[in-house]
Amino acid sequence: xxxxxxxxxxxxxxxxxxxxxxxxxxxxxxxxxxxxxxxxxxxxxxxxxxxxxxxxxxxxxxxxxxxxxxxxxxxxxxxxxxxxxxxxxxxxxxxxxxxxxxxxxxxxxxxxxxxxxxxxxxxxxxxxxxxxxxxxxxxxxxxxxxxxxxxxxxxxxxxxxxxxxxxxxxxxxxxxxxxxxxxxxxxxxxxxxxxxxxxxxxxxxxxxxxxxxxxxxxxxxxxxxxxxxxxxxxxxxxxxxxxxxxxxxxxxxxxxxxxxxxxxxxxxxxxxxxxxxxxxxxxxxxxxxxxxxxxxxxxxxxxxxxxxxxxxxxxxxxxxxxxxxxxxxxxxxxxxxxxxxxxxxxxxxxxxxxxxxxxxxxxxxxxxxxxxxxxxxxxxxxxxxxxxxxxxxxxxxxxxxxxxxxxxxxxxxxxxxxxxxxxxxxxxxxxxxxxxxxxxxxxxxxxxxxxxxxxxxxxxxxxxxxxxxx
Numbered sequence: 001x002x003x004x005x006x007x008x009x010x011x012x013x014x015x016x017x018x019x020x021x022x023x024x025x026x027x028x029x030x031x032x033x034x035x036x037x038x039x040x041x042x043x044x045x046x047x048x049x050x051x052x053x054x055x056x057x058x059x060x061x062x063x064x065x066x067x068x069x070x071x072x073x074x075x076x077x078x079x080x081x082x083x084x085x086x087x088x089x090x091x092x093x094x095x096x097x098x099x100x101x102x103x104x105x106x107x108x109x110x111x112x113x114x115x116x117x118x119x120x121x122x123x124x125x126x127x128x129x130x131x132x133x134x135x136x137x138x139x140x141x142x143x144x145x146x147x148x149x150x151x152x153x154x155x156x157x158x159x160x161x162x163x164x165x166x167x168x169x170x171x172x173x174x175x176x177x178x179x180x181x182x183x184x185x186x187x188x189x190x191x192x193x194x195x196x197x198x199x200x201x202x203x204x205x206x207x208x209x210x211x212x213x214x215x216x217x218x219x220x221x222x223x224x225x226x227x228x229x230x231x232x233x234x235x236x237x238x239x240x241x242x243x244x245x246x247x248x249x250x251x252x253x254x255x256x257x258x259x260x261x262x263x264x265x266x267x268x269x270x271x272x273x274x275x276x277x278x279x280x281x282x283x284x285x286x287x288x289x290x291x292x293x294x295x296x297x298x299x300x301x302x303x304x305x306x307x308x309x310x311x312x313x314x315x316x317x318x319x320x321x322x323x324x325x326x327x328x329x330x331x332x333x334x335x336x337x338x339x340x341x342x343x344x345x346x347x348x349x350x351x352x353x354x355x356x357x358x359x360x361x362x363x364x365x366x367x368x369x370x371x372x373x374x375x376x377x378x379x380x381x382x383x384x385x386x387x388x389x390x391x392x393x394x395x396x397x398x399x400x401x402x403x404x405x406x407x408x409x410x411x412x413x414x415x416x417x418x419x420x421x422x423x424x425x426x427x428x429x430x431x432x433x434x435x436x437x438x439x440x441x442x443x444x445x446x447x448x449x450x451x452x453x454x455x456x457x458x459x460x461x462x463x464x465x466x467x468x469x470x
Contacts, residue, residue, distance in 0.1 A: 021192055021195055021196065021199070025188050028184070033180075036184070044173065047173070055140050059158055070146060084110075085109055090133075093133060096155065096157075098155070099153055102155070117131050117132070118155070119141060126142055138166070140159065141159040201225070221233050246313065264294040264295065271288070275291075321359075321360075322357075323364065326353065333349065346382075347372075349387050350388040352389060352391065355468070357395075357466035359448070363442050368463070370439040372387070379404070383403040385401065385402045391468065394464075398464055399461070399463075400461045404454065443463065448463065448464065450462070
């Protein structure tokens, strides 16, 4: 039986899951343990070397002491002067050999008649070496030459038992191993505690994110994150912001489309119904013209909304090319005259011979066309409209001025809002309340300032400055 894909994916996700804490613990144990495993032989060598050095130093001191006693005093007084070599002693021993024949000349009372080994004779004197003591225990010996009273230089071998030294070495080794294990466990435990703290923090953030809704304010994360996780939190917040912005744009687009198409659709339906029941060709023709006008207005609104959506989402790519603003304005003004929009309000034009800039021609044409159409549409009939393109210190500046007796200074704050109109009866044949919103959005997209001002009932739109090319 084949299981559903969701169950298979669930099993796969569970089987392929891994624990950060377990991996960190294993990695720490391996890394710290491996480091100490490498260091332990070095430390062991240094410890052994230090213990043997101290042991050899003690043997050298004892050899010097025995030599002084033998050189200055009678050998029979050695036992009374150095009780560590008396009968029954089992930790300190010495033997004196003839330096040439290696015949035994004198033994310490503690040797019980046994003599110490000469060790590796080929190494010369003084030489240190390990030896088996007369009592069978392990020891350390030093062979050196000393001068005995009345005699020539002889060979002295002193030895000491190693048991205490070996026990000290073992205790140091056990302490070192215990310290390594304890340090590994403590480091791993502390690291896991820190990881657990971060995991709890991330779980809390996960619960917070699981409760996100598109109709609620954006909940930022990372305020209590450590410095290392702040870049991740900032990137996540930025992505979340873009997601919410996309949702807002989608809802606004849907709302704007529904708002803007409602009236034209109603007009088209009413005109179509009237044309169906009316037998007068003139009224039918009038109804069809009304349908065409409503359809045109509806198409302009949809096109404008789509362009606004592309601009706000960053999907519109600018094409920066050399552009003569004078030629562009002349072409736009000629088009308005052909459409018989300009004659009702004469336009006083002030243009230079040429004004070359670098910009997106399609975007500039759309902005200026909307500004000119807006000025012509809303200016009182027969009032002149000024269109000036002047070069200022900062660059080329386009100014369009028209009379606006119905506007107030507070109305300028509404410029750029979609479907806002001073009069509430609806859009005109050419305007749906989107022209200024589109102009401002386009200007913002190419980083070109567009500002409006109202002075004594005259509205001024200033676009620019453009840095000149020449």
